[in-house]
Amino acid sequence: MSSPVSRPHHLEVHLARRPVGEPRPEDFAFVRATAREPGDGEVLVRNAWMSVDPFMREWMHADGYAPPYAVGEVLTGEAVGEVVASRSADLPIGTTVSHFAGWREYAVLHRDAVTVVDTALAPPEVHLGALGSTGLTAYATLTRVLPVRPGDVVYVSAAAGATGSIAGQLARRLGAAKVIGSAGGAAKTRVLTEEFGFDTAIDHTRGRLREELAEAAPDGVDLTVELVGGEHLEAALDAARTGGRIAVVGAVSGYNATGPLPGPANIFSVATKELTLRGMAVTSYFPLAREWTELAAPLLADGSLRSRHTVVRGLSRAPEAFIGVLRGDNTGKMLVRLDI
Amino acid sequence: MSSPVSRPHHLEVHLARRPVGEPRPEDFAFVRATAREPGDGEVLVRNAWMSVDPFMREWMHADGYAPPYAVGEVLTGEAVGEVVASRSADLPIGTTVSHFAGWREYAVLHRDAVTVVDTALAPPEVHLGALGSTGLTAYATLTRVLPVRPGDVVYVSAAAGATGSIAGQLARRLGAAKVIGSAGGAAKTRVLTEEFGFDTAIDHTRGRLREELAEAAPDGVDLTVELVGGEHLEAALDAARTGGRIAVVGAVSGYNATGPLPGPANIFSVATKELTLRGMAVTSYFPLAREWTELAAPLLADGSLRSRHTVVRGLSRAPEAFIGVLRGDNTGKMLVRLDI
Structure with a gap:
């Protein structure tokens, strides 16, 4: 599972067209891609979990408040995964990292674009939920x-x-x-x-x-x-x-x-x-992330702070999970588990 | 003009009915009244100027945000006038005061309901405008x-x-x-x-x-x-x-x-x-009134702070002035001058 894979073939989810009203499955396209070789200072990450969030719907508008997703390109969003190939000395193979290149099975990322996740504090998916x-x-x-x-x-x-x-x-x-x-x-x-x-x-x-x-x-x-x-x-x-x-x-x-x-x-x-x-x-509050993690992780561990996940399995069901979070189908954080 | 008058006959403006949309003259009634004798601690004030303000329109709604004006009763609002009879030792005849019993030519008020106006700082009407x-x-x-x-x-x-x-x-x-x-x-x-x-x-x-x-x-x-x-x-x-x-x-x-x-x-x-x-x-900021007066009065006096008044003459034209302030007919403060 964690053996190096240099240029894996994998699935990505693209925005096929801008949804009108509630997104429909046809608004998404599954595209087979081949990850490029990591360059100097880069890592190849195999994504294990990805997040679907309401803000992504805003990003699908051409005139949304954020730089919108482009039609025909891969979507982005929070994800956690494991480094499976590395050209960054401080991010050895096996490191669990979070980043913003979700909606795909593998991602090549510069070391500055990933954050090391401390799995001793909480399981990886919690870093996308209560700690995310x-x-x-x-x-x-x-x-x-x-x-x-x-x-x-x-x-x-x-x-x-x-x-x-x-x-x-x-x-x-x-x-x-x-x-x-x-x-x-x-x-x-x-x-x-x-x-x-x-x-x-x-x-x-x-x-x-x-x-x-x-x-x-x-x-x-x-x-x-x-x-x-x-x-x-x-x-x-x-x-x-x-x-x-x-x-x-x-x-x-x-x-x-x-x-x-x-x-x-x-x-x-x-x-x-x-x-x-x-x-x-x-x-604007990302600089508080460490403060929050240090406060919340022990509370989550001892049960005095509770979090729930609604988990959908498989990248192929990510659009369904996303449509669901907009409908309020979730209790707690809606997550997609990729590695099963 | 400033001789004592113990129970003057005078005009009051009542709310005849609650306006629907823009107020109309028929929404107001002019009622002849006789001011009662001031009791202990009270003064009789002859109003010289009164204010018409947009908030008064809100008070005319039955379900406005403030305790609404009652139909068939005299309206209220900011006014300045002169004490013409007094049973309060610290408010001698001739004192200029501001209070909230506008929309009438005379008002009997407890000393706690009036504020002495310093006419050396600014003319009385300015205390209803820039200093009000x-x-x-x-x-x-x-x-x-x-x-x-x-x-x-x-x-x-x-x-x-x-x-x-x-x-x-x-x-x-x-x-x-x-x-x-x-x-x-x-x-x-x-x-x-x-x-x-x-x-x-x-x-x-x-x-x-x-x-x-x-x-x-x-x-x-x-x-x-x-x-x-x-x-x-x-x-x-x-x-x-x-x-x-x-x-x-x-x-x-x-x-x-x-x-x-x-x-x-x-x-x-x-x-x-x-x-x-x-x-x-x-x-909520009335406690700042003195601070503001002390800051603003010299600026108004030397012209470095400017204020304008749009003046309508006579209590009988107060409804017209009020309708006008809601239409934006005024530049600066809309005031009604009563004593001419």
Whole structure:
């Protein structure tokens, strides 16, 4: 398994065309490729796990907020794998690394483009989940963007997802008095209270998000971690107490939209309730990654911080996993396992 | 003129019915009333000037954000006047005071409900304008809510109005590198550059607010003072640079709306550009009033801070003045002069 392979034939997933609305299997193409020889300072990595994330849908728009994926080219995203050939002395064969060249079985990467993963701290896939960007998003939001204050009533949307499930648990550790989460469906809301320690779980598919938020937080919400957008952001604005804070982190509800979603009609409550809305892009907080890993790894190891993965097996099913994460099929982090 | 009058007959303006859309004269009723005798600790004030402000339109909604005005009762708002009868030893006859019992010619007020106005610092009406709540709004926004940073590119909407005109000048004094304002019509935009020192003035009635903002701030806007809402807030979100701040202070465009206005469709740029939106309600900053008065009065006196008033004469024309301020008929502070 870990013997050197110099120029392996392998599969890559390309963007065949830009999806309109919800992505369809035909939007993706599986392309056979041959990895090139690693050059000086480069390594060949065999990917073991890759991440599918809602932000990737934004990158598929020609006018998305990020440099978009190009049609006809291989997709990218977080992955972890093992060095199987190396021309970088400090990255010997067998080293486990994380990088951004997912959606393919093998990748040739410069040593500056990979991060060594400490598998003694946590299994490789956890470095894509709780210890990866989604966990870091929760940590940076609650410690840097809009820090939790002791006694806060905190509300997290998409709370059963990769970021939300960590955010809820972190809010509690950072001194929140009450932690409320919303998710879609009875199964996911049950996980919120039974596994992730939320005080109250709201199933937004019942259509009473605003009412149930008002019941759960009769004096209003101090801090919201907003990951859904649309009606969820409106509900968060309604639920906020005077002086409340809302971290605007995600808008998964809008990523498949074919045009701009309506904005929150109650936006003026920002003025009347003297709210603070603050956005975050996790890339700005990558320098915190080590701090977060060192804090979180022992908590994950002893079970005081819990993370869940929804695992799909095989690169051929990566599009399906990606479509699923946009639908909210996952509990915790949606991952694709490549090496089986 | 300043002789004691114990129970004067006088005019009050009542809310006859809740306006639908733009207020109409029939929404107001002029009622003859007789002021009661001042009790212990109370004074009788003859109002000289009163303020009409956009927030009053919000208070006319049954479901407005503030305790609404009651139908059939006298309206309230900022006013200045002279004590003409007193049962409070520290408020002798002849004292000029400000208070919140506008929309009437006389008011009986407890000493705790009035503030002595120093007419040596500035004429009485200036205490309703640059030294009053609208000027304080600009000052608190730019020093407390989202402080100006040296070198900022600042954008102010409704910039020819009472708050905007002070905000633009203050931003410059506090270190802004460039100050851009928008207003409706050629006359008002001319005042922005010629009188209030804005670098660039945009006439939004030309329908090119976004484009002209992008031209005026090619690297983006650091700090926006947003007073209009609706499309203006959307334009501010578009114009913001990464890490930019937007003070959400007013939404005059929506106050006459008969239903919720569409929210900003580009709200998710809060996340992608890592923006901070922060609301403010001036009532939370009333403790800064003395600090602001002491800073601003000498600047107003020597002309280094300029303020304008649009004056309507006579309480009978107060509804007209109020309707006008919602239409943007004013340059600077819209005031009603009562004592002529």
